[in-house]
Amino acid sequence: xxxxxxxxxxxxxxxxxxxxxxxxxxxxxxxxxxxxxxxxxxxxxxxxxxxxxxxxxxxxxxxxxxxxxxxxxxxxxxxxxxxxxxxxxxxxxxxxxxxxxxxxxxxxxxxxxxxxxxxxxxxxxxxxxxxxxxxxxxxxxxxxxxxxxxxxxxxxxxxxxxxxxxxxxxxxxxxxxxxxxxxxxxxxxxxxxxxxxxxxxxxxxxxxxxxxxxxxxxxxxxxxxxxxxxxxxxxxxxxxxxxxxxxxxxxxxxxxxxxxxxxxxxxxxxxxxxxxxxxxxxxxxxxxxxxxxxxxxxxxxxxxxxxxxxxxxxxxxxxxxxxxxxxxxxxxxxxxxxxxxxxxxxxx
Amino acid sequence: xxxxxxxxxxxxxxxxxxxxxxxxxxxxxxxxxxxxxxxxxxxxxxxxxxxxxxxxxxxxxxxxxxxxxxxxxxxxxxxxxxxxxxxxxxxxxxxxxxxxxxxxxxxxxxxxxxxxxxxxxxxxxxxxxxxxxxxxxxxxxxxxxxxxxxxxxxxxxxxxxxxxxxxxxxxxxxxxxxxxxxxxxxxxxxxxxxxxxxxxxxxxxxxxxxxxxxxxxxxxxxxxxxxxxxxxxxxxxxxxxxxxxxxxxxxxxxxxxxxxxxxxxxxxxxxxxxxxxxxxxxxxxxxxxxx
Numbered sequence: 075x076x077x078x079x080x081x082x083x084x085x086x087x088x089x090x091x092x093x094x095x096x097x098x099x100x101x102x103x104x105x106x107x108x109x110x111x112x113x114x115x116x117x118x119x120x121x122x123x124x125x126x127x128x129x130x131x132x133x134x135x136x137x138x139x140x141x142x143x144x145x146x147x148x149x150x151x152x153x154x155x156x157x158x159x160x161x162x163x164x165x166x167x168x169x170x171x172x173x174x175x176x177x178x179x180x181x182x183x184x185x186x187x188x189x190x191x192x193x194x195x196x197x198x199x200x201x202x203x204x205x206x207x208x209x210x211x212x213x214x215x216x217x218x219x220x221x222x223x224x225x226x227x228x229x230x231x232x233x234x235x236x237x238x239x240x241x242x243x244x245x246x247x248x249x250x251x252x253x254x255x256x257x258x259x260x261x262x263x264x265x266x267x268x269x270x271x272x273x274x275x276x277x278x279x280x281x282x283x284x285x286x287x288x289x290x291x292x293x294x295x296x297x298x299x300x301x302x303x304x305x306x307x308x309x310x311x312x313x314x315x316x317x318x319x320x321x322x323x324x325x326x327x328x329x330x331x332x333x334x335x336x337x338x339x340x341x342x343x344x345x346x347x348x349x350x351x352x353x354x355x356x357x358x359x360x361x362x363x364x365x366x367x368x369x370x371x372x373x374x375x376x377x378x379x380x381x382x383x384x385x386x387x388x389x390x391x392x393x394x395x396x397x398x399x400x401x402x403x404x405x406x407x408x409x410x411x412x413x414x415x416x417x418x419x420x421x422x
Numbered sequence: 423x424x425x426x427x428x429x430x431x432x433x434x435x436x437x438x439x440x441x442x443x444x445x446x447x448x449x450x451x452x453x454x455x456x457x458x459x460x461x462x463x464x465x466x467x468x469x470x471x472x473x474x475x476x477x478x479x480x481x482x483x484x485x486x487x488x489x490x491x492x493x494x495x496x497x498x499x500x501x502x503x504x505x506x507x508x509x510x511x512x513x514x515x516x517x518x519x520x521x522x523x524x525x526x527x528x529x530x531x532x533x534x535x536x537x538x539x540x541x542x543x544x545x546x547x548x549x550x551x552x553x554x555x556x557x558x559x560x561x562x563x564x565x566x567x568x569x570x571x572x573x574x575x576x577x578x579x580x581x582x583x584x585x586x587x588x589x590x591x592x593x594x595x596x597x598x599x600x601x602x603x604x605x606x607x608x609x610x611x612x613x614x615x616x617x618x619x620x621x622x623x624x625x626x627x628x629x630x631x632x633x634x635x636x637x638x639x640x641x642x643x644x645x646x647x648x649x650x651x652x653x654x655x656x657x658x659x660x661x662x663x664x665x666x667x668x669x670x671x672x673x674x675x676x677x678x679x680x681x682x683x684x685x686x687x688x689x690x691x692x693x694x695x696x697x698x699x700x701x702x703x704x705x706x707x708x709x710x711x712x713x
Contacts, residue, residue, distance in 0.1 A: 092442030092620065121619045321442060325696055328471060356660030365651045365664045371693035400666030402618065 077420025078346050078392055080106050082315030084206070084308070085215045085345065088337075089319035090329050094350045096120050097402055097412070098319055099217035100128060104406065105413035106213050107147035114138055114150045114205055117217040118198070127405050138205070143406070152205065154219075159197040167297040195219060199305045206308070315345035320383075322352045322376035322395075327383055334387065346392035346420060349383065352376045353398050394420045424712045425641040425685045430459050430561075432609045433551050434544075434601070435640070436576065438566040438627070439613035443620050444645035444689075448613045449565040450477035450701045451708055457493035461560045464550055465496045468543055468567050472498040479698040487557075495557075501539035504546050505532050512590050537578030541591075544579060545598050573630040576602060576610070576637065609640040616644045616671035616678075616688075625681050641685035642678070647671050648691055687711050 079102060087099040096117055103115035115128075125131065130139045130151045135158060138150035161178070168174035177183055195218070202216055308314060316337050320330040330347065337344055355373035356366045376395075384393055396416065403409045429435060429452065437449045446467070453465045464487065467474045475482045475498075478490040483498040490496050506523045513519040522528050532538060547562040549555060566575060583596035602608050610631060614624040624642060631637040648667040678686065689707055694700040 090442060091440050092615075121622065123618055332471065354660060354663065356658070360658055360660050363652055365649045366660060368649060368691060368693050369660055369664060372691075375695065398663070398667075400663050401670060 076105065076109070077394075077417050079317070079394075079416060079420055080109070080111075080213065081345060082343070083213055083313040084202075084315070085213065086309070086314065086316045087215065087217050087319060088316055088333060090321070090326075093319050093321040093326075094396075094402070095319040096217050097124060097409075098348055098350060098396070098416070099215050100124055101403070101409045101412040101416065102317075103149055103151075103215040104141075104143075104147075104409050105417070106215065107141075107143065107149035108145065108410070108413075110147065111212040112148045112210065114152060114211045114214045115217070116152045116154060116198070116202060116205065116214060118154045118219050120153070121402075123402060123404050127403055127409055141406075150211070152201070154198050154201055156197040159201050163197075163200060196302075199309075200301065203301060203305050203308070310341055310343075312343055314343060316342050317345040317348065319348045319350055322349055322398075323372075323379040324375070324382050325379075327379055327386070330383060331386060344391070346394050347383070347387065348394050348396055348416070349376075349380055350396045351398045352380070352395045392420060425687060426455060426459075426709070426712050428640055429609065429611075430456060430461060432561060432607060432640075434547055434562050434564070434608045435611055436564045436566050436609075437611045437613060438575075440620060440623055443613050443615045445613045446473050446565050447477050447696060447701065447704065448611070448643055448645065448689075449563055450474060451704045452611070453494050453496075453563050454478075454491070454701055454705050455708065456561055456563070457491065461493065462558055463494050463561045463563060464547075464559045465490070465494070465563050465565065466543070466547055467496065467498045467565045468501065469498065469565075470500075473696075474498070474565060476696055477698070477701050499543055499546060501542045502529075502532050504542040505538065508542070508545075508591075508594075537574075537582045537585075540575040540578035541582050541595050541598065544575070544602065545594055548598050548601055573627060573634060576631070576635055603636070605637070610637055612639045612642045614642060614644055614678075615646050616674040618670075618674060621674045621678050624678065628682055639684065641687060642682060643687045643689060644671075644675060644678070645689050646691045647688055 085102065087095055087102070089095045096119070099117060100115055100120070103113050106113040120128075128141050128151055130141065130153070132153075133139055134151050134153040135155045138152040141149040141151055143149060164174050164177050168177070198216070198219060202214065205211070205214060318330060318333055318337075320326050320333075334344065334347070353369060353372035353376050355377075356369050360366050380393065380395055387393065394416065396419065399412075403412055435452070437445055437452065439445045449465055449467075453463045456463045465474055467483070472482050474496045475488065475490075478494070478496065480488050480490045480496065482488075483496055485498060485500055485503060487495045487497045509523055509528075510516075510519045513522060543564070547564060550559050550562055579595045579602060580599040583592050583599050586592035586595065612624055612627060614620045628639060628642075631639065648664060648671055650668055651661060651664055675686070675688070687708060688711060689704055692700060692703055694703060
């Protein structure tokens with residue numbers, strides 16, 4: 075009985091940053107473990123408080139770390155780190171150590187690969203895939219990086235596939251490049267009408283760096299492509315549920331709508347929507363005070379937001395308000411209480 | 423010198439912080455205050471779903487410059503449009519420029535090339551500030567994108583200049599990097615909430631800006647502080663909640679103060695929805711706190 079909160083074997087928690095997504099993901103993972111499921115929580119950037127609550131540190135960046143649960147259940151936590159995942163991926167897929175070294179020492183990779191658009195999102199998917207392949211878990215709760223645009227995250231596998239298949243890459247992979255050097259490159263670019271772009275605008279060295287990077291990367295492409303396809307399919311199966319966490323108030327509704335529309339359009343399966351940090355109404359008897367008046371305003375505002383969301387996404391879509399707490403959870407006990415509140419609310 | 427005096431001397435100010443910390447409202451507040459001091463101010467936003475216009479009560483920009491009161495305009499920028507404009511300018515043959523901007527390879531490059539969009543955004547701000555640009559602008563305030571680290575954004579022109587040495591893009595990026603490094607003309611303002619994660623990120627950002635870019639923020643603004651309960655000594659869950667939130671705000675501000683000895687401005691949570699009334703109220707409080 076989890077009120078639809080834990081329906082998937084894979085639960086992907088999405089939402090804009092700063093709305094308590096990571097904390098809710100941790101509470102769900104704990105609840106899942108308590109229910110007897112071997113559970114893995116994968117998360118990006120938990121607060122110190124949350125790391126302390128779970129008792130995990132930096133070691134969880136390399137291997138999942140077991141949380142010490144006194145009341146039973148199995149919960150592991152893995153911290154996601156884009157650069158480390160990328161490095162590990164290269165070691166896995168490079169045909170030999172020399173090929174891996176070539177990539178690591180490429181200036182483009184060093185300076186910029188970690189900042190490539192969507193790479194963080196893709197690496198989250200990649201790590202997820204690694205963990206699932208282990209087959210050690212009944213359920214994985216994935217806390218996603220905070221993206222304002224859901225697209226970045228959902229499109230990460232697709233993007234990686236497009237990149238691998240792109241004309242630019244095929245072009246860079248042409249055998250003309252070998253041994254003949256820059257002159258030939260200029261010739262080929264001119265033939266494609268791209269000389270102006272490459273030379274005058276971008277500068278030839280940049281292009282050469284990128285070409286070199288792509289070539290060093292080439293032996294990994296097939297593996298990448300297969301993985302990206304599998305990850306894309308995994309996100310769309312019926313046992314994968316997307317759980318949206320949003321902040322309260324009407325101002326957050328457009329963000330939530332955007333996420334939900336994209337998820338539906340792209341054929342992903344939606345779980346409940348959690349509206350976090352809803353302010354409680356102090357009630358008339360609490361008295362008059364600047365603080366209480368503010369709280370009344372905020373409570374009213376948050377109710378307006380909920381009403382708007384409910385009118386846009388009527389039943390059977392579940393929308394679960396989660397009250398603002400005095401303090402965020404700082405130990406396993408308070409995380410578990412948070413989970414229990416979620417379940418109670420979701421059954422209302 | 424007050425924080426606002428310092429800001430008034432700047433040409434470019436980047437307002438940064440994670441999503442949901444009140445960055446956009448703060449950008450509007452600072453724009454309003456600078457315009458009142460007689461500066462001609464442009465506020466730049468980069469977001470497919472714009473929100474600056476709501477804060478100031480104007481029409482959405484849709485990519486155009488929209489007036490938002492005396493001395494103040496807003497623009498929601500699409501980086502890819504700026505890059506296409508640059509190609510058209512640098513490639514004088516219309517046919518060729520068209521061919522380039524229409525090619526899939528170009529779009530993949532624009533989407534994938536690290537730092538390019540950031541550089542285009544800051545480059546646009548830089549150009550608007552040039553004497554030849556009409557209408558004249560004295561100060562551009564950038565509402566930095568919520569995703570990614572703003573340190574990455576500010577470092578982008580330098581990295582791109584290095585990578586693309588010798589091309590127009592490289593020349594432009596290296597001019598821009600020099601401009602950004604000029605502490606007398608460019609400044610950074612950090613927006614945060616007095617909560618654990620936002621303060622943690624603010625501390626990391628201060629450190630990162632200092633070590634990687636030798637930038638010290640002009641000031642930090644802590645938004646959305648819960649009030650001190652004035653009367654009401656009694657108990658009750660609402661009062662307890664308010665007291666606990668306020669205590670948390672204060673202890674997080676103490677944590678910030680341990681690592682940040684520069685100007686810190688505190689703005690309260692107000693019973694107002696996003697809009698011009700909120701911006702005006704916060705502008706008054708900002709001035710009072712800064713005096």
